[in-house]
Amino acid sequence: MQSNAQIEYDYSVVRLFTFATILFGIIGMSVGVIIALQLAFPELSNLLGEYGTFGRLRPLHTNGVAFGFTVGGIIGTWYYVGQRTLKMSLSESPFLMKVAKWNFWLYFITILLAVVTLGMGYSTSKEYAQLEWPLDVLVVIWWVLWGVAMFGMIGMRRERAIYVSTWYYMSSWLAVAMLYIFNNMEVPTFLFSGDAPSSIMHSVSMYAGTNDALVQWWYGHNAVAFVFTTPIIGMIYYFLPKESGQNVFSYKLSVLAFWGLMFVYLWAGGHHLLYSTVPDWMQTMGSAMSIVLILPSWGSAINMLLTMKGEWQQLQTSPLIKFMILASTFYMLSTIEGPIQAIKSVNAIAHFTDWIPGHVHDGTLGWVGFMIMASLYHMAPRIYKRELYSKSLMDTQFWIQTTGIVLYFTSMWIAGITQGMMWRAYDEYGSLLYSFIDTVEVLHPYYTLRAVGGTFYLIGFLMFAYNMFKTATAGRVLDKEPANASPMAS
Amino acid sequence: MFHWLEQRPFFFAVVLFLTVAFAGFIEAIPDFAKASQPIAGLKPHTVLQLAGRQVYIKDNCLSCHSQLIRPFKSETDRYGMYSLSGEYAYDRPFLWGSKRTGPDLHRVGNYRTTEWHENHMMNPQSVVPGSLMPSYKHQFTNMADLATAYANANTQKQLFHVPYDQKGMPKLGSWKEAEAAAKAEAKLVAADMKNQAVKDAVAKGQVPEIVALIAYLNSLK
Numbered sequence: 001m002q003s004n005a006q007i008e009y010d011y012s013v014v015r016l017f018t019f020a021t022i023l024f025g026i027i028g029m030s031v032g033v034i035i036a037l038q039l040a041f042p043e044l045s046n047l048l049g050e051y052g053t054f055g056r057l058r059p060l061h062t063n064g065v066a067f068g069f070t071v072g073g074i075i076g077t078w079y080y081v082g083q084r085t086l087k088m089s090l091s092e093s094p095f096l097m098k099v100a101k102w103n104f105w106l107y108f109i110t111i112l113l114a115v116v117t118l119g120m121g122y123s124t125s126k127e128y129a130q131l132e133w134p135l136d137v138l139v140v141i142w143w144v145l146w147g148v149a150m151f152g153m154i155g156m157r158r159e160r161a162i163y164v165s166t167w168y169y170m171s172s173w174l175a176v177a178m179l180y181i182f183n184n185m186e187v188p189t190f191l192f193s194g195d196a197p198s199s200i201m202h203s204v205s206m207y208a209g210t211n212d213a214l215v216q217w218w219y220g221h222n223a224v225a226f227v228f229t230t231p232i233i234g235m236i237y238y239f240l241p242k243e244s245g246q247n248v249f250s251y252k253l254s255v256l257a258f259w260g261l262m263f264v265y266l267w268a269g270g271h272h273l274l275y276s277t278v279p280d281w282m283q284t285m286g287s288a289m290s291i292v293l294i295l296p297s298w299g300s301a302i303n304m305l306l307t308m309k310g311e312w313q314q315l316q317t318s319p320l321i322k323f324m325i326l327a328s329t330f331y332m333l334s335t336i337e338g339p340i341q342a343i344k345s346v347n348a349i350a351h352f353t354d355w356i357p358g359h360v361h362d363g364t365l366g367w368v369g370f371m372i373m374a375s376l377y378h379m380a381p382r383i384y385k386r387e388l389y390s391k392s393l394m395d396t397q398f399w400i401q402t403t404g405i406v407l408y409f410t411s412m413w414i415a416g417i418t419q420g421m422m423w424r425a426y427d428e429y430g431s432l433l434y435s436f437i438d439t440v441e442v443l444h445p446y447y448t449l450r451a452v453g454g455t456f457y458l459i460g461f462l463m464f465a466y467n468m469f470k471t472a473t474a475g476r477v478l479d480k481e482p483a484n485a486s487p488m489a490s
Numbered sequence: 491m492f493h494w495l496e497q498r499p500f501f502f503a504v505v506l507f508l509t510v511a512f513a514g515f516i517e518a519i520p521d522f523a524k525a526s527q528p529i530a531g532l533k534p535h536t537v538l539q540l541a542g543r544q545v546y547i548k549d550n551c552l553s554c555h556s557q558l559i560r561p562f563k564s565e566t567d568r569y570g571m572y573s574l575s576g577e578y579a580y581d582r583p584f585l586w587g588s589k590r591t592g593p594d595l596h597r598v599g600n601y602r603t604t605e606w607h608e609n610h611m612m613n614p615q616s617v618v619p620g621s622l623m624p625s626y627k628h629q630f631t632n633m634a635d636l637a638t639a640y641a642n643a644n645t646q647k648q649l650f651h652v653p654y655d656q657k658g659m660p661k662l663g664s665w666k667e668a669e670a671a672a673k674a675e676a677k678l679v680a681a682d683m684k685n686q687a688v689k690d691a692v693a694k695g696q697v698p699e700i701v702a703l704i705a706y707l708n709s710l711k
Contacts, residue, residue, distance in 0.1 A: 038624075039591065045624030050632070053624040054591075055550030121548035125583050154499045161496045170503055175510050182514075192648050193641035196665035202544075202638045204645055209578025210525040211518075213586055218514055255492050262506060266513035275560040276586065277575035279521045352556055352590040424564035432567055436593040441620045 007158075009083045010091040011383040013100040017076025018376055018383065020108055022465050024068025025369075027115070029458045031061040036454045040447040051119055059118045059130045065364070066128055066227060067139075068111040073372035074231040075103065075146055078169050080379050081238045082150065085166060086157035096152045099145050106142035110135060122201045126216050128223050129183050133203045136184045143180070147173050164254045168234030171262060175226040183219035210277050221269035228364060230261070232331075232371045233300050239375050240304055240324045244314055245484035249306035257299030264293050271342035274351065283344070290342030297335035304328045319394040320486055323374035326402065330366025334359065349424070354443070354450075355416025362409040365401070365457055373464050380468060381486050386475030388488035389467050397463040404456025407449055415446035529576030534643070534652045535709060536660045538672040538679075538697070541639035542706025545629065545699045546585065554591035554623070557710070570597040580652050592623060599711040604682040607704045612685075626700070630688055634702035640668045676701045679708075 035057050038044045045053050079100060083089055090097050114131055117123075123130040131139065150173055154162065162170075186203035205212050241248050248254060270278065270286020305328055308314065314321045337359050341350045350356065380388055388394070422442065425433040476489060495502045535543060546552070559565050561572040573596055578584055602610075609616055612630065614623040643662055646652040654662035662668055673692075679701050680692035688698050 039622055042622040042624065045622075050549070050626075050628040053549065053626075054622075055553045055624075058553045059550060121550075123547055123550060125547040125550070125552060125585060127588060151500075151503075161493070162499050162502065166499075167496075167502070167506070170499070171506055171510065174503060174507050178507075178511055178514075187645055187649060189638065189641035189645045192645040193637065194644060194665045196637040196640045196644075196669075198638040198641035199635060202642065204582040204642055205584075207582070208526055208650070209581045209584050210575045211522055212582065212584040213578075214518060214525070216584070218517065259492075259509065262509045263513075266510055267517070270517065272588065275562070276558055277573055277578065278525070282517055282521070285517070348560070348562065351560075352588070354589075356589065423568075424562065426564070432564065436568070437618055437620050440591070440622060 007083075007087060007089050008091065009080075009089050010097070011080065011379075013090065013097075013104055014076055014080045014379065014383050016101075016104045016108075017072050017079065018379070018468070020104070020111075021069055021072035021076055021372065021376065022468060024064055024072055024111055025461055026465060028061055028064025028069050029454075029461055031057055031064060033451065033454045033458050035061055036447070036451040040444065040451045050121075056119060056121065059123060060115060062128060063114050063118060063130065064111070066223070067114065070227055070364075070368055070372065072107070072111075073375065074169070074172065074227070074235075075107065077235050077238075077372075077375050077379070078146075078150065078231075080383070081165050081234070082153050082169070085159065085163040085238065086153055087159045088153055088156045090153070093152065093156060096149055096156075099149045099152065103142050103145040103149055106138060106145065110138045110142065113138070117201070124184075124186065124203065124205070126183065126205075127220055129180070129216070129219060131184075132201045133184075133186055133188055134201065136180075136186075139180065143173070143177055147177065163238070164248070164258065165234040165238040167258055168230045168237065171258075172226045172231040172234070175222060175230075175266075179219045179222050179226070183215050213273060213276065214278050214282070217272035218266070218269040221272055222266055224360075224363075225261075225265040225268075228368050229265075229297075229331075232327075232368050233261075235371050235375045236300075236304050236324060236328060239371075239378050240321075240328075241307055243318070243320055243324065243374075243378050243485060244308060244311055246307050246309075246311055249303050249309065253299055253303045257296045257303060260296030260299065261293075264289055264296060268293055268342065271347065274342075274344050274347045287342050287344055287347075290339045294336060294339050298332060301328050301332045301335070314485075318485060319391060319398050320374055320377055320488075322398055323370045323377070326398075327367050327370035327374065330362055330370065330405070334363035334367060337362065349420035350416060353416035353420045354412045354446070355420070358409045358412025358416055361412070362405060365405045365408065369457070369461075370401075373461075376468060377464075378486050380471045381475075381478060382481055384472045384475065385478050385481070386471055387478055388486055389470035389475050391488040391490050393463055393467050394488065397460040397467070400463070401457050401460035404453045404458075404460065407453030407456065411446040411449035411453065415443045415450075418442060418446075525575055526579055527576055528579035529574055532576065532579060533659055534580040534646065534654060535706070536672070536675060537636060537639045537643055537662070537668045538634075538675045538702050539706045539709045540642050541634040541636050541672065541697070542699075542702035542704065543585075544639060544642070545634060545703045546706060547583075549626065549629070551595075552585050552587040554587075554589060556587040556590050556594045557596040558586040559594055559596050565594070569594045570600055580646065582646060582650070592621075595707070595710055597711055599708045602707070604679060604704050604708065605684070607707055608683050608685060608700070611700055611703070629699040629703060630685060632699045633691075634697045634699045636669055636672050636697060636702075637665070639672070639702075640665050643668070673697060675705060679705050 185206040267289035422439040
């Protein structure tokens with residue numbers, strides 16, 4: 001095997017993705033804060049006519065943060081982690097280099113087009129799969145390009161065994177490809193328009209009604225699995241041991257948690273459809289498998305926490321370690337909360353309420369957001385060859401964002417359970433106790449708190465963007481690559 | 491075995507794919523045909539209603555409104571009979587939603603009128619004080635896309651054998667016929683409305699989005 005020093009890793013694509021991840025993060029999270037404010041102060045919904053309503057903006061938020069920010073972070077870190085753990089450089093293959101560049105530009109263009117078309121109201125209506133068919137085609141193209149790059153890089157590797165992170169990135173690529181294609185099976189309707197001057201953008205789903213719902217939530221749940229979970233686990237398996245200089249606690253636990261997660265995750269989609277019209281056995285299956293899912297999820301999380309064994313003082317000295325450990329902790333919180341919500345009797349109250357976005361956000365803000373930011377922070381001194389600009393800024397950011405997340409999910413827990421209980425409250429004569437609007441008005445303080453929490457998180461993200469920008473442009477130049485702990489100026 | 495796999499990434503990928511994929515097939519296949527059966531007497535939407543359904547999707551009403559009544563007394567008391575699988579047999583896409591920032595709409599046609607919707611879409615707070623819903627003024631001036639609604643219906647008829655043009659079912663016919671029928675139906679809806687600009691537009695043979703949307707909402711029963 002060759003030594004590290006002989007391989008000159010090429011980070012040009014990583015830098016492009018880093019830029020896009022931060023850009024789409026700012027856009028997507030800003031829209032998130034706007035729509036959170038709209039629920040607290042509904043007058044804000046009427047500022048931009050049809051383009052400023054909650055309904056039009058929400059897909060911009062979800063697609064912006066899921067496909068712009070998160071997927072950007074995933075693919076960007078793959079090109080970094082992939083090269084380093086496979087011991088190959090993209091510069092060794094002009095072909096793969098070209099594929100990776102195209103991968104980036106098509107991804108970038110797709111997200112920009114998504115912003116425009118969703119804003120105009122072109123939507124298939126399926127959550128996290130709103131993009132109409134021409135954009136779906138684009139997504140498939142750059143997803144395939146990513147796959148070509150991934151397997152090409154694996155083919156060129158010098159390290160015989162592929163590392164845990166690569167297992168997870170690979171699983172994301174495979175699963176999302178399958179899920180995305182099956183859920184977006186749609187027929188452009190202009191093919192059957194006769195002589196009607198119909199829109200070429202419109203399509204109808206290949207599935208109808210209950211089947212469509214089943215496929216959508218098989219997709220929806222597992223998009224969460226293979227966008228917001230597995231690749232992020234891939235990141236933490238690389239970046240935490242690297243930054244802390246510790247070995248991964250247990251190889252066996254990695255194997256167990258990985259295959260367990262792969263086997264169980266797909267079954268759990270049914271928990272989005274409890275008490276709906278999908279068959280009962282599927283609902284029960286979804287519910288039961290969601291509980292089982294705690295095991296592999298906590299397996300990875302505990303493996304990561306125990307990796308810090310004997311080195312916990314790093315939590316005090318390094319804000320980067322703090323980000324990653326809290327991310328892992330939020331992952332544990334989120335993966336115990338999800339199964340609880342998947343219990344049928346709990347779901348009867350929780351479904352359709354704000355507890356669900358609350359759950360989503362302790363996962364996405366705490367786990368996904370923290371892990372992606374920590375990964376980009378760790379990469380920065382290596383890809384820009386400069387010292388991180390400010391440790392104190394990073395520390396401040398950590399506390400502001402943590403406060404924001406706590407405000408977010410606690411307010412949404414209270415809002416969700418309050419509303420869920422009010423919907424089902426009866427008076428002594430057996431009549432419903434509350435009209436629907438009563439159950440909306442009571443939420444105002446929680447919606448306000450949530451908007452405050454979201455704003456905190458956004459402020460922290462802007463601090464992150466500033467810190468990254470200053471690192472890339474004004475950080476002290478490093479003469480050699482740091483081995484473990486990322487150097488940061490106070 | 492795992493060590494062996496980790497050194498053979500392409501086998502690894504195959505085993506991985508099978509592990510991930512098979513759950514989906516086991517879940518989807520057994521009941522797929524059964525779940526697509528319509529209840530007796532279910533009629534597909536007319537072209538005008540479909541155009542309204544497209545407005546519902548375009549303005550993403552489903553981000554705040556569900557169309558799925560669960561089998562609990564507190565829901566059937568509030569919204570009506572719980573939802574049945576067969577009622578959705580012609581819904582492409584399904585519009586169940588996942589969040590009730592506003593109330594369920596699956597049977598809203600049973601208890602709201604054209605006039606109520608007209609006032610509510612123009613200024614929700616005038617009808618429901620404290621509502622979080624934005625005003626949908628633009629639906630009074632934007633025109634509905636009947637041509638795409640026709641293409642939508644025709645795709646469903648040709649490709650998915652949705653029973654348009656059959657006995658007792660909505661008529662589709664050619665684009666010209668469908669357009670004329672949709673405009674005639676729009677006139678019936680507009681007759682119950684009071685907004686003069688909308689009435690004038692409909693009289694001139696145009697169909698504002700609000701008319702199509704109300705036709706759709708009234709059909710939800």
